[in-house]
Amino acid sequence: MAPTQKVAPKRIQKSSSSGSIKKVHVPAPSTPTNLNTQERVELKKLEKMLPMSPRNSDPTDVVLRAASYIDQLVATVQARVKNGTLPIEALDSLPPVYSASVKSSIRRMTSTKKTKRSMEKKR
Numbered sequence: 001m002a003p004t005q006k007v008a009p010k011r012i013q014k015s016s017s018s019g020s021i022k023k024v025h026v027p028a029p030s031t032p033t034n035l036n037t038q039e040r041v042e043l044k045k046l047e048k049m050l051p052m053s054p055r056n057s058d059p060t061d062v063v064l065r066a067a068s069y070i071d072q073l074v075a076t077v078q079a080r081v082k083n084g085t086l087p088i089e090a091l092d093s094l095p096p097v098y099s100a101s102v103k104s105s106i107r108r109m110t111s112t113k114k115t116k117r118s119m120e121k122k123r
Contacts, residue, residue, distance in 0.1 A: 035059065078102045 035043065047053045047062050050069055074094060080086040081102055088106060091099035 074098050082106065 043059055043062055046066055047057070050062070050065055053062070053065070077086065077090055077094065078098065081088055081091055082105070088103065091102055
């Protein structure tokens with residue numbers, strides 16, 4: 001039997017020219033130092049309104065978390081109106097984009113209930 005050769009990984013030679021490696025400039029995330037005083041104050045107010053906000057978070061993170069929280073609150077109001085635990089007038093405080101679809105679905109539900117009742121009376 002012939003002796004087997006051990007195969008080792010080949011070494012990659014480093015090229016001496018740095019022209020083959022491109023450095024990409026990645027902009028630093030916006031920091032509170034890039035904001036003026038009024039913007040920093042507003043950002044702190046917004047951060048205090050959010051539940052469980054980590055300390056020294058990025059301003060964009062704060063705004064995204066606020067948008068997500070608002071969406072959660074709107075969905076809660078819509079669900080409670082559909083369930084009947086909140087009156088339909090609660091949707092009046094929401095922007096029309098959020099309230100229009102819920103109001104139309106509630107109208108459809110109530111109109112179908114009336115037709116079923118009227119059909120039962122006719123029998």
